[in-house]
Amino acid sequence: MLSREDNETICRVGPGTPMGNLMREYWVPALLSSELPGPDCDPVRVMLLGERLIAFRSSSGDVGLLPHACPHRGASLFYGRNEEGGIRCVYHGWKFAVDGRCLDMPNEPPESDFKDKVRARAYPCAERSGVVWAYLGPRELPPPLPHFEVFDYPDEEAHASAYAVQANWLQVMEGDNDISHFGFLHAGHARAEDAAEGSRLRLTLLDRAPRTKLLDTSGGVMSGTFRLVPDSDETFWNIHNTLLPFFTITGVGISPEAGATAGVTAKKAALLARVPMDDHHTMTFRIDVGLNPATAAGGPANATISVAEYSGLPLHPNTTDWYGRFRWIPNAENDYLIDRGQQRRMESYTGIEGVVIEDVAMTESMGPIIDRTQEHLGVADSYMIRIRRRLLAAARALAESGQVPPGVDDPDAFLVRSGALGLPNDADWLEAADILRGGWGVLPELEPRDWTRPLVGADA
Numbered sequence: 001m002l003s004r005e006d007n008e009t010i011c012r013v014g015p016g017t018p019m020g021n022l023m024r025e026y027w028v029p030a031l032l033s034s035e036l037p038g039p040d041c042d043p044v045r046v047m048l049l050g051e052r053l054i055a056f057r058s059s060s061g062d063v064g065l066l067p068h069a070c071p072h073r074g075a076s077l078f079y080g081r082n083e084e085g086g087i088r089c090v091y092h093g094w095k096f097a098v099d100g101r102c103l104d105m106p107n108e109p110p111e112s113d114f115k116d117k118v119r120a121r122a123y124p125c126a127e128r129s130g131v132v133w134a135y136l137g138p139r140e141l142p143p144p145l146p147h148f149e150v151f152d153y154p155d156e157e158a159h160a161s162a163y164a165v166q167a168n169w170l171q172v173m174e175g176d177n178d179i180s181h182f183g184f185l186h187a188g189h190a191r192a193e194d195a196a197e198g199s200r201l202r203l204t205l206l207d208r209a210p211r212t213k214l215l216d217t218s219g220g221v222m223s224g225t226f227r228l229v230p231d232s233d234e235t236f237w238n239i240h241n242t243l244l245p246f247f248t249i250t251g252v253g254i255s256p257e258a259g260a261t262a263g264v265t266a267k268k269a270a271l272l273a274r275v276p277m278d279d280h281h282t283m284t285f286r287i288d289v290g291l292n293p294a295t296a297a298g299g300p301a302n303a304t305i306s307v308a309e310y311s312g313l314p315l316h317p318n319t320t321d322w323y324g325r326f327r328w329i330p331n332a333e334n335d336y337l338i339d340r341g342q343q344r345r346m347e348s349y350t351g352i353e354g355v356v357i358e359d360v361a362m363t364e365s366m367g368p369i370i371d372r373t374q375e376h377l378g379v380a381d382s383y384m385i386r387i388r389r390r391l392l393a394a395a396r397a398l399a400e401s402g403q404v405p406p407g408v409d410d411p412d413a414f415l416v417r418s419g420a421l422g423l424p425n426d427a428d429w430l431e432a433a434d435i436l437r438g439g440w441g442v443l444p445e446l447e448p449r450d451w452t453r454p455l456v457g458a459d460a
């Protein structure tokens, strides 16, 4: 549990809040590149960290991200004309470049130099892996972009998708750090003996109350969840990484939700970001490399797929509303289309279709911000407890002494890898983590698929 004060501190992300300030030290995903499909396309309303912003792609292809209120008299730049290298407010014609410079002020006398004195606050943007990243922080010169493993692959191999959750960012992310829920929420109906011999799923189902070891890393927290393998001298390890402020490196190999799809190739690298739109809404950004259902279905290798196609679950078409992007059709108002018959017959534990929607249902059912003074956390929750501590400590250190948060000036702090593998019982868990990491950061001569032991999940 958390005190009321700590819960407020950790959840609220608006400008000037301790956690909001912490997040503004980092580069954060703002929108998908595909939401701005070409030069001078329609602007997009983006709600990010409690700020109302307008994203646009200029004639040169660069992305601009400005507060929606025009610096002149506050009309929304959403209605602006995106033309010839800038966005022009339609109220009095002021025009702004992607860096916030005022390029034109046609309602002022020609001799006026007022336009050189006015600037829109523009947030620096960079595009990587199909996502527009933005820096909303105080530095004149932004810190370096984090070095996520997904960035090491060409953009055409990265599949970026997004979906919204109607809940505070922390409880969304805590679903990623909640190791034990998988064996219930997603797989409570499955029996270990029905899963393939030696598969990750089988080993997971054999022990639904695993234990976890934890390590603070330079960018966040790493967990090693372990299960003894019956009739063997091996321990099955699941290495998982959380990076501040809201990133999760999901495991390489076969992802649980794709495991059942024949022909899906193993995931080479992955990233999950639970980005606050505001205190009550979260946009999940997901980047997967090497896992491409479009390819499995016979589509081209670089096919762009939405999360709806990816998961087979339905999203509403996007609207231009502040909260109109990437909303699920199964939602709280229709009880996530729960099928009680399916649940009763144990065809699924929940009766709710899709791993993602199961997670969303649980997360949203807690209310927009869970009251963490009322929780009863057990041993199974140790990972999320550690992450909360790390987040609160980083936010306080920034607020009290200006301490640069973990990883901000150290891009390689984000170069970690998660996955599952078997090790002899007497091996140290950090060996497992090293084998996973070694293929990329520590031993760059090793190819990703060339580890000394294959991933247990890879042949599931």
Ligand code: FES
Residues within 6 Å of the ligand: 070, 071, 072, 073, 074, 075, 089, 090, 091, 092, 093, 094
């Ligand atoms: S309010 Fe935008 S130009 Fe006047």
Ligand SMILES: [Fe+2]
Residues within 6 Å of the ligand: 175, 181, 182, 185, 186, 355, 359
């Ligand atoms: Fe889940």
